[in-house]
Amino acid sequence: MCRRLFLLAIVPFVFAACGGGSDVVTNIPAAIALESQAFSSGLGVNLAASTKTADGLYYRDVTVGTGSVITANHTIDVYYTGNLPDGTLFDSRTSGVPFSFILGQGYVIKGWDEGIVGMRVGGVRQLIVPAALGYGTFGSGPIPPNANLVFTVTVLGTT
Numbered sequence: 001m002c003r004r005l006f007l008l009a010i011v012p013f014v015f016a017a018c019g020g021g022s023d024v025v026t027n028i029p030a031a032i033a034l035e036s037q038a039f040s041s042g043l044g045v046n047l048a049a050s051t052k053t054a055d056g057l058y059y060r061d062v063t064v065g066t067g068s069v070i071t072a073n074h075t076i077d078v079y080y081t082g083n084l085p086d087g088t089l090f091d092s093r094t095s096g097v098p099f100s101f102i103l104g105q106g107y108v109i110k111g112w113d114e115g116i117v118g119m120r121v122g123g124v125r126q127l128i129v130p131a132a133l134g135y136g137t138f139g140s141g142p143i144p145p146n147a148n149l150v151f152t153v154t155v156l157g158t159t
Contacts, residue, residue, distance in 0.1 A: 031131040031146040034058060040087030043150050045128055058128035059115045062152070067121025070155055072104030076116070077156040082149060090142040098156050109134050111149070119155050127151040 034056065039045040050058040070076055077098035082091040093099045101107040103116055111129030119125050129149040131137075139145040
């Protein structure tokens with residue numbers, strides 16, 4: 001699981017062939033705007049109490065840390081949980097060896113690269129990530145296409 005988030009950040013390639021000039025029809029659901037999305041009450045999502053970025057990401061500090069401010073190009077260590085809007089847990093790392101990555105370098109989904117900037121070490125932030133800043137129209141593993149995502153991220157430190 002140490003590299004799961006990193007691996008999920010790599011968009012899979014999907015090839016489709018169509019013959020005779022006909023269009024390929026898929027059953028991929030369209031993305032739902034976060035403002036229209038139903039969230040499980042157990043996730044504690046409150047868009048009205050969150051900050052919305054220009055790209056449509058919402059974030060809310062659950063706990064403001066007391067350590068240094070995180071900026072792009074920092075290598076950070078985090079614990080996290082990742083849920084689908086219905087509350088389904090698709091990934092987590094909440095103990096043991098933290099997940100480490102360089103922020104702002106594309107090692108993780110765009111929603112993380114954008115939403116973690118400005119946190120402080122020791123802080124906990126909820127990220128409500130629109131599909132376009134997550135795994136997009138392809139999805140990845142247990143994450144379906146066009147899925148909005150809810151992460152709770154705790155910054156443990158920088159290296």
